[in-house]
Amino acid sequence: MILSRYVKEFPSPESPDQLLLFSCRTGAVVRVSRATFAAARAGTLSPAAAATLEQHGFLTPDRATERAEMLAWFDRINAGRRRAGLVAVLTRRCNLACPYCFEGGQAPEGDMAEETADLLVAMIGREYFAKGWRVDLDFYGGEPLLRPGLIRRIAAPLRAAGGELFHGHLVSNGTLLDREVMAELVPLGIESVKVTLDGPPHVHDRHRPYGGGAGSFRDILRGVKEVAELVRVHVGGNFTRETWREYPALLDLLVAEGLTPERLGTVRFTPAVGGKGRGCVTCEEPWLAEAELSLRQELAARGFRLPKPGPFSCMIDLASDLAVDADGRCYKCPAFMGHAGYAVGTLGGGLTGALPAYGPDIWKTEECLGCAWLPLCFGGCRFMRLAEAGGVDGVSCLRGYLDATLETGVRRAA
Numbered sequence: 212m213i214l215s216r217y218v219k220e221f222p223s224p225e226s227p228d229q230l231l232l233f234s235c236r237t238g239a240v241v242r243v244s245r246a247t248f249a250a251a252r253a254g255t256l257s258p259a260a261a262a263t264l265e266q267h268g269f270l271t272p273d274r275a276t277e278r279a280e281m282l283a284w285f286d287r288i289n290a291g292r293r294r295a296g297l298v299a300v301l302t303r304r305c306n307l308a309c310p311y312c313f314e315g316g317q318a319p320e321g322d323m324a325e326e327t328a329d330l331l332v333a334m335i336g337r338e339y340f341a342k343g344w345r346v347d348l349d350f351y352g353g354e355p356l357l358r359p360g361l362i363r364r365i366a367a368p369l370r371a372a373g374g375e376l377f378h379g380h381l382v383s384n385g386t387l388l389d390r391e392v393m394a395e396l397v398p399l400g401i402e403s404v405k406v407t408l409d410g411p412p413h414v415h416d417r418h419r420p421y422g423g424g425a426g427s428f429r430d431i432l433r434g435v436k437e438v439a440e441l442v443r444v445h446v447g448g449n450f451t452r453e454t455w456r457e458y459p460a461l462l463d464l465l466v467a468e469g470l471t472p473e474r475l476g477t478v479r480f481t482p483a484v485g486g487k488g489r490g491c492v493t494c495e496e497p498w499l500a501e502a503e504l505s506l507r508q509e510l511a512a513r514g515f516r517l518p519k520p521g522p523f524s525c526m527i528d529l530a531s532d533l534a535v536d537a538d539g540r541c542y543k544c545p546a547f548m549g550h551a552g553y554a555v556g557t558l559g560g561g562l563t564g565a566l567p568a569y570g571p572d573i574w575k576t577e578e579c580l581g582c583a584w585l586p587l588c589f590g591g592c593r594f595m596r597l598a599e600a601g602g603v604d605g606v607s608c609l610r611g612y613l614d615a616t617l618e619t620g621v622r623r624a625a
Contacts, residue, residue, distance in 0.1 A: 212270040214251040221618045233621045235586040237268030238521025240625045285528045294345035295531040298545045302353040308422045311483040323537040330558040340373045347378045356387035366399035388434025393441045403443040411460040445476040449483035455502040459509045472514040500615035520620040522586040546594035570603035584613045
């Protein structure tokens with residue numbers, strides 16, 4: 212057995228004679244002596260040490276075997292997967308006017324018809340529940356809470372047919388959240404809601420105003436506080452080069468308002484991408500690594516949960532995952548909705564599977580296969596590449612970004 216090419220080593224802060232090893236294939240972290248690391252590279256480990264490192268993804272029989280395993284990575288995942296991640300757009304309408312919205316250039320009209328909703332329910336029952344698969348369905352928009360009756364029309368029969376196989380989630384701007392509507396939805400299988408706060412009030416209200424220009428921050432905060440005891444609330448935020456330094460003030464405000472880490476789910480901030488604003492469209496922008504590291508440190512300092520680094524799977528590569536637009540057209544990623552050439556079928560007419568336009572195999576090159584970061588990236592975000600180049604004609608490489616940021620996450624995980 213030899214050391215996997217998908218292992219990164221970092222100095223151990225506890226001892227100059229030790230290293231932290233991170234397996235990009237499994238997300239495992241171990242602390243080893245430099246002598247053990249040298250033996251792993253040379254293929255001369257003791258049987259006991261080799262067994263431990265092999266178990267956690269640090270060793271491979273040989274380069275050819277490992278290359279074949281990586282090329283078949285998603286074939287293996289899809290063959291064993293028994294769950295589906297689905298996104299359903301209930302309406303294109305939204306009561307906010309965010310300048311960076313990636314749906315900003317698309318037609319604002321378009322509610323899902325009840326007949327389309329019924330086709331969605333039938334498809335989920337036929338394709339997933341009949342096989343005993345778990346379904347995680349995100350109700351999406353626009354703003355899905357503009358159509359609470361349609362949420363109930365979809366969730367009620369899915370809960371009845373699927374029982375514990377059905378898990379519903381809202382992706383909402385949060386302005387329409389209240390305890391009454393959530394009390395109706397929770398028994399139907401709605402178990403979480405994700406809202407967006409783009410910084411403290413003076414920043415958020417500039418980037419996420421109502422259509423008439425008024426700020427939305429206080430309405431969202433009120434709604435989150437009303438429903439936090441009923442469902443798990445996840446908080447996201449879309450930062451820019453100009454705004455990321457404002458986010459610690461948001462975290463302090465959440466804590467002061469009683470929205471402490473134990474009352475919230477994940478809190479994660481990501482760069483704004485696309486739309487009509489000045490969002491980041493490449494991970495190579497030098498300020499981004501500084502922003503990510505600083506925000507992680509601020510989150511950790513206040514006790515908010517941070518995701519551990521590990522292998523990445525995009526829904527484009529997962530055969531069972533699907534995004535359904537309000538008109539019943541289906542896509543492999545919600546960001547591509549409305550873009551010509553990316554629909555993979557309709558609820559009424561059947562599905563084709565992922566199209567070549569999505570670049571499902573763009574990472575199957577010698578350069579990517581030889582990169583230690585491959586399992587954390589697999590070619591990067593396809594939509595980011597679309598924003599960069601106008602089409603998914605290559606990878607959106609994350610190497611520089613991961614080189615700059617991952618060591619901090621590995622040290623924390625260790």
